[in-house]
Structure formats: structure tokens, C-alpha cells
Amino acid sequence: MLTPLMEVKSLYLHYITRKGVVKAVDNINFNLNKGETISLVGESGCGKSSLARAIMRLLPKNIAKYEGNIFINGMDIMSLKDEDFKRRVRWKKVSIVFQGAMDSLNPLLKVGEQVAEPLMIHEGIPEKDAVERAGELLSLVGISRSFIDRYPFELSGGMQQRVLIAMALITRPEIVILDEPTSALDVITQANIMNILKDIKSELELSYIFITHDIALSTELSDRIAIMYAGKIVELTSLEAFLSDPLHPYAKLLLASVPTLRSTKKLSYIPGAPPSLLDPPLGCRFHPRCPHAKDICRKKEPPEVEVSKLHTVKCWLFAQDSEGVA
């Protein structure tokens, strides 16, 4: 089998707060293959954005635990010093598109300079050439070159988001993390952005990590889907398998709660609320809301069970206690 483009192994990111330690990313494992899109889907506070920050090493100061391995093309980027990480990994190999373009763009910089900036800083390319390349990328995301001299406030929300996408691409990364890239946008604008993301993915042979709370939207891009709950990936499988037969009780219930426009399925919801990551439940973190919770679920964290090739579920329903090695 080919080595995956990216391998995340036992990744942890915990924060210290006044109230205690927040276990935002707690032993996360997954692989990303070349040209593939994995969606990380979960509700707010499940740790999905923290996972993005952990990969990008864009961290706040209040770190309690930040460890694990992240291999890109076989190189463990977690072992790099900050200087090397900045020079060799961030933006160069992995870049990120944040949500809320208005807050992510510098209001004082013209669009062209803004998109060009990573090239000038990271590769020392002269401004004139960098802005030229910025113009090319802007037209790739559907913004006329003439916009390089505009300021962010002169652009609509959808155009600003496209500027952010162009910016994330200018250093020719192989992996782009999309962190809720359309969450502040209207549906038609969102559909436009999705079209663009699909186009550039095949054109530039990109791999995406798509972070979203919106299951319906995740199906626009995903090859595989990882469902996160309370800092853990509880199920990871192909999009088809997830949509036709999700196994983890949380994944099942979450899918059943998605309203649809075209089918007449009955909606349901999950009673209760996700736990605080300050003091998550013992055992399986979903057990207080799980209709199938057994004794062991309350006591012992379930292992990641490989139910078939490329399909893992972190749930005692699919594991033997003897496997409790995890």
C-alpha cells in the first residue's frame, strides 16, 4: 500500500484554563491520502477546529499537552523546531482557510498584496512577481485580476472568502485545511465556493481536510468522513458507508437529525447536550446520551475497532472487552 500523504497518530492538544484542563484533541488518529478529502464533522466544542490548529501548529499560549506524531510524506512535522516548521511546513505543505473572511483579512492591505504576502515572506519572492502570481490565483478562484488593487471592504463576503482560498494556495501546498470555509455565507454563495473548491482540487491535485458542522455540506467534498465527538473521532469511514449505514450510535443519531429538502424522512434528535471537555464523562464520552449504553461504556474508554477495511468505530458495541488494549 502507498504511504499516505499525511498520517496523524495519537495526537493530543489540551489547554489550561482557569477552570481546568480542556481536552480539546484527545488521541486522534487518521490518514489522508494524496488527492483525497476527509471531512471532520462535529458539533461546536467537539475539538475539530483545535485539531486544525494542532496540525498547523497555530497554538495559543495556554497549552497543557501538545504531543503525538504528524507525518507528511513520511516526515514527522511534530519533531521540527518552530523555525523549521514555519519555513518548511506551514503554508508550504499545509495551509488553512479560516471561516469569517472579514476577520481573517487585513483591512489595510490591498487584495493583491494580501494574497502575495505568504510568497514574499516565505519564499522571498519580489513583490512584483508575487502580485503577478496572486493575480493568476485570483482568476483561478473566479475573481478578475483587476481586483488586486481593491481593499477587502470593497468585496462581498463570498469574494473575500475566495481571496482567502487564493491566499492559502499561493505557496503551492499539498494539503489545504478548510475550517468552516462557508459558514458565514448565504447558500447560493456557499454553492459557488463549493464549486470552486471542487475545481481547484482536481486542477491543483490538492488534498483537503474539510472541517464542518454541516453533514449535508460535507457530502459535497468528502471521500471519507470522520465524525468527532467530545475531542475524539468516533467513526471514520467512506462517505457512502457513512450515509448508508453509520455504525456509531452518535453518528447514526446525528445523521438522523439532518433536515433534508428532497426526502420525506422523519427527523429525530439526540436528547441532552455534548459534555464539557473540562470534565468529560468516564468511559465512552457519549455514554450519557447513548440509547445502547452498557456497563462497560460507563467505565472504560472504547477501543477503535476496525469493522472492515477503512472503517473504524470507537464503540463497545463492536468490540470485545478482551480487546480493551486500546
Next chain:
Amino acid sequence: MVKAVDGVSFELGKGEAISLVGESGSGKTTLAKTILRLYEPTDGTLIFNGKDITHLNAKNLMWYRKTVQLVQQDPFGSLPYFLTIREILEEPLRIHKIGDERSRDELVYKALENVRLLPAEDFLPKYPHMISGGQAQRVAIARALILQPELIVADEPVSMLDASVRVEILMLLRELQENRKISFIYVTHDLSTSRYFSDKIFIMYAGHIVEKAATLEILREPLHPYTIALFEAIPDPDPSNVRRRRKTPVGEPPSLLDPPLGCRFHPRCPHAKDICRKKEPPEVEVSKLHTVKCWLFAQEDSEGGA
């Protein structure tokens, strides 16, 4: 001048639930707030239970304020953080001079039970920051219900909540609305939730209602080119989406400071004809309970109904 809501007409029956669906800036919230008489309309009339309330002053509006209630988007923004849940629910009763201390206590308790915040006595002494978003939104709903209103306007009541909680709140609202025959206006950008929780759907674009129809009817046969574009843009969970390129209209919604002449959707419309650029289309009744504001369905010389 921003013409946020421009020449909108509709009727809402007793116990009926409608959705006002539109993108940001379509005027849906302005319309909702005008219906609540939080804004005074610059033109037109608002009739409630046969009574003209268009220009009533604050004093004469007290009865209306009691009959019509609002549930807002952000429960933590709409609930005063410095009051306990008991005080929050008591306040409307005090203002409208309902009951004495004891009967108020009972009403407050009942209100929490109705929205299934149980056991109620656990919630009464809490402050909003001590409960979850879904629970806070239920307190906001309890507050809206405590005066036994005839109309509730819910402005994006679930858009800040998580997926698993969203459906719970909408189902609760729908159940309370149906059981008590409360009329209900659900303001949302999310067409896929509106289908579950309303009898009729009204689509807004740039200050106009461009299509009105019964929910099942509009889902089966959307007619206005904007409605069709909106449907096309919304994904359902479906593995074939990955290979799909969605047809989207060019451009963006217009500024309401200077909306296009004629039909406001014409610069983005794939079917725009000459007349669409010149003259505002009339509202055409294509069938009973289905109207569409579009020249494709109207005769140029018979637009008298507009």
C-alpha cells in the same frame, strides 16, 4: 433610503405556520420586526384580528405586545444575564399585571414544564450562563408562551444551535404551536428546516416576496427562477454530491439602496426578458395558494393585479 421591505402583502390564518425564507439582506428580519411593530411601516397597513395596528402608539400597543411574541436567534443575547430564569419568566407577567405572586409562581413553573426543562425547580434559580444554548432557547420559548400569545415570530431560532439540538427545538416549537393553535412565523435562511415546520413557505428576495405557496407545493414545483436557484444550491446528504457541479446564478443580491429596475432578480436571472428589466412583475396566482412574482407567468398587458 434602504427599501428593506417593499410592497409586501400576505395573510396569516389563525393557527397557521409560515416560513419567511431569504438570504441575508433579503428583508426577512425587517419584515418580521415590522409585523411585531418594533418598526413602524412607512407605508401600507397591518391588520391584526381585524384591527388596524399600523400606526398605534406605545400605549395603545400594549395589548398587541402581549398577543404577539418574539423568539430571537441568540438566546444568550435575548435573555438578560443578570436575571434568574424565574425572574425572566415572571417579568412579562408583572408588566402585563397578570395574577398575584402565587399564581405567577405557578405559571412560571408550568411554563418551564411546557418546554420540558425538568425538574423546573432546578432551573428556576439559575442564570442564563449556567445552562446550555438549547436550554436557554427553551427558556426564551417559555417566556414567549407565558402570556398565551396568538402569534409567535421566531427569527432564526435555531441557527446558533448545534445540529442535534436544532431539531429538538424546532419540534418543540411546532408541537406547542399546533396544540395551542398559535400562528407562527418562522424566519430563516434555511429552506431545509422550514419544510418540516411550516404549512406555507414564502420566499423573499431583495425586499420582495417572490413566491408564496403551500410547503408541499413549493417543494414539488418551485416556479420563480430565484426559488429554483435556491433549491439547486442546497445539498442533501448524498454521495453523488461529490461529482456534482451546482448551477448557481451569476452575481450577488443587489443593494437595497439602489435595487435594479423592473424585477430585482433580473440581473441574475437566466430567463430575463426585456420587460423584466423595465417593469416590476405582478404577483401572479398560478394556482390556488401558489403565487409567483415573475414575468414568465404573467401577460405583459394583463398585469393589473400587481
